[in-house]
Amino acid sequence: MGVSYHALMTIDPGNLGILTHPHPTLRMPAQPVEEVDDLVRAVAVRMFQLMEEAAGIGLAAPQIGLSWRMFVTRDPEDETKNSVWINPELEVIEDSKESDEEGCLSLPGILVNVNRPLGIRIRGLNERGEPVDEVSNEHIARVWQHEHDHLDGRLIIDRMSSMDRLRNRRALRDLKRG
Ligand code: ZN
Numbered sequence: 001m002g003v004s005y006h007a008l009m010t011i012d013p014g015n016l017g018i019l020t021h022p023h024p025t026l027r028m029p030a031q032p033v034e035e036v037d038d039l040v041r042a043v044a045v046r047m048f049q050l051m052e053e054a055a056g057i058g059l060a061a062p063q064i065g066l067s068w069r070m071f072v073t074r075d076p077e078d079e080t081k082n083s084v085w086i087n088p089e090l091e092v093i094e095d096s097k098e099s100d101e102e103g104c105l106s107l108p109g110i111l112v113n114v115n116r117p118l119g120i121r122i123r124g125l126n127e128r129g130e131p132v133d134e135v136s137n138e139h140i141a142r143v144w145q146h147e148h149d150h151l152d153g154r155l156i157i158d159r160m161s162s163m164d165r166l167r168n169r170r171a172l173r174d175l176k177r178g
Contacts, residue, residue, distance in 0.1 A: 011039060013046035016064040018054060020106050021175050023065075027153040030060075030067045032087050036129035040070070044084045044127050047072045056105045058143045060150035063106050071147035076139045085132070086125040090148050094119025094137055102146055102156050109171035112156040112164045116145050 019025060033040055043066065051059040051072060060071035069088065075081040099115045119137040122144050126132045136144075146156070160168065 011043070011066070013039075013042045016043070016046050016050070016066070018050055018059070018063055018105050019065055020108060021155060021157070023106075025062050025065050025067060026106055026150070026155060028062065028067050029153050030062050030069045030151045032069050033125075036086055036125055036127065040068075040086065041127050043068075044070070044072060047084075048082055051105070054105050058147045059105060060147045062150050062153070069151045071150065073140065073143050073147060076143070083132075084127040085122065085144075085147070086127070086129075088122055088124035088144070088148060088151075090144060091121040091123075092117040092119065093121050093135060100142060102142070104146070104156050106150075107155065107157060107171075107175065109174070110157065110168045112160050112168070114142075114146070114156055114159050116142055120144055 043061070043064075047059050047061070047064060050064065051057075051074065056074075057076050058071060058073045061068040070084070070086045071088070073083050073085065075083070095117050097115045098118050099113050101111050102114045103111050118141065119135070120141040121133070121135045123131070123133045149155070157168070157172065
């Protein structure tokens with residue numbers, strides 16, 4: 001099950017790995033991070049490591065078994081730009097939607113066309129506990145929304161069309177069998 005923020009003492013970031021569907025922690029609404037401390041920073045470092053090993057562009061704490069409102073991203077338009085988002089909040093600033101294919105490190109082999117608003121403002125804390133406020137209508141705005149969904153226990157398979165359901169049927173069945 002998920003590890004709450006209060007169980008910090010038992011966490012060894014080096015032992016954390018990416019969980020796949022249908023692990024129950026992926027479905028739990030995550031809790032706010034109370035303090036951006038050394039452990040939170042060590043977890044962020046581990047998340048970057050796991051994200052890069054898996055060639056991902058985003059990874060949320062629930063995906064490594066921590067029910068924390070926190071995710072890391074790599075900007076697909078600027079690969080040197082790594083960001084940590086703690087207690088992030090999103091605001092739609094451009095409501096027109098666009099559909100694009102998304103994958104998820106917790107759903108290997110699955111691709112889903114997801115319709116999302118184009119322009120997003122994100123506010124949260126960085127790994128030093130400082131407030132960060134950014135706006136984008138580039139691909140990273142989609143990544144923010146995908147990762148933020150993880151903090152509320154939502155996955156891209158919740159948004160599948162009947163076409164997506166069909167083409168992902170085998171991969172989903174294999175995941176459920178474990
Ligand atoms: Zn994901």
